[in-house]
Amino acid sequence: MGMQDAAAVVGVGATRYYKRGQSLPQTPLELAGTAMLAALADAGLTVDDVDGLALYSMGLGGDTSLFAQVMGIPEVRFTATLTGGGGGSAGSVGLAAAAIHAGMATTVVSLMTLQQAASRFGTSYAPRGRPGAQYSAPPSPEKDFTSPSGLMGPGQMFAVLAMRHMHEYGTRREHFAEVAISTRANAIRRETSLMTAPLTLDDYFNARMIAEPLCLYDFCLECDGAVAVVTTSLERARDLRHPPVRIRASAHGGHGRWGQAITWMNMPDEYFASSGHRPVAQRLWAMAGMTAADVDVALLYDHFSPMVILQLEDYGFCPIGEGGPFVADGNIRHGTGTVPVNTHGGNLSEAYIIGMTHVKEAVEQLRGTAVNQVDGAEVALVTGGPASIPTSALLLTR
């Protein structure tokens, strides 16, 4: 028996979102604790109820041991981290559901904390680390084959995938612009958003080029902040503050030969110009007994605008190669589109907390309390970052 509908998300909470460095003098652990307390309060629970942590990347702003000690978690019965980086955001909640389904824990917190004061994600593959550079890949024999070219940031690397997609399918910068512009339109109606000015096509094409074909507005924001998500059994969830948001399905991983993806560039030609999500998507739909046609709102990890288009293809919202025209036709707009995408303003325009804001928005959509509410939303898709494996996905239902 699978874990379908065994668990539910019952609480979401966040700190304020800050531009990079502006959360100082708060510490990363303080941001993490603040977000967890907010999420527990939202659920109607306390730290005394927490017995598990299901994480990804560097989620706690520290280690479980220190976090549990400082926050006074009575007993930790489950603590695990999905390997990899931002690819695991949605999957960390799936990990929580798996732990609950297995009986290892009852109430599990997933969390992401980001504070980019000392180092920036944007140069995380730079040849030399800096003092205090938390987000910097160390030298390695594999990196020797990348760094001499001057590829040193995720944006430059995803630009290479985007360029190939343009070559293979005729995707254009106007298509990337539609992702950035529609996401901004969602953000400006939210008081949590860091970007509040409307974005026009002229603004987009007048912006400075960072790494062709990606200009300034194709990049996500650089932020500080924390977001926490509380998961418990569906049975227990029925007694809590909000109607349960069921975890219908979750999957993570990817083709082994997708591998390190953007840092090795030797993925098979068949899916080089993809988001890496294709096998994860297929398993998600199989587990859920659903397809893209069932989705009312999609929260797709948007570190770089082209990757939203590639995920729309990999999840089957449109055929492979047709993501550009699909967004250009208005399909991802809130209010009028067939599948509103990133109704919270995404990583591009609300805040970049490595994908956890997407989980929070999905929960609010299914509760019917979202700022940019999709009428009657019953099924929400959340994805983790297109990245080295694992990528991940989460399908939530009302």
Added chain:
Amino acid sequence: MTADEPMAKLSPAELIALTPDVFTAPFWDAARDHRLVVPRCTACATYRFPPSAFCFVCRSQAVEWVEQPGRGVLYSYTVAWHPLLPEVHDAVPYVPAVVELPDTGGVRLIANLVEVRPSEVRIGMDLELVWRDVHPDVTVATFRPAAR
């Protein structure tokens, strides 16, 4: 292309340092002698890149190093216009490229394109190898448009 469009530059030498291991060292040793070699599985003839401990098809560890003629086809690229570090402030624009080696089952190198203007770069263009001696101990591959 505009009249004053700059030629593509090179990633700065000061940022290039290598940390080879036993599996990658033969590649870099050959590069220092201006020879491009790629490991091929002696059991199943699959090329693999970067060099690594096992064949990803048959898991054999035995390899032979096959010298390549130094031709390539541009698979994809970006043009770095914004310097991400102070050290590359004077190095933009430069063109990190993914270059497929013919007759290797799709092995791709990541290298700078040189002797080309960014607006002239096209996926699918034929390229030829130009060795760049960065330091006495370090040589890396770059590529330029192939002579017609």
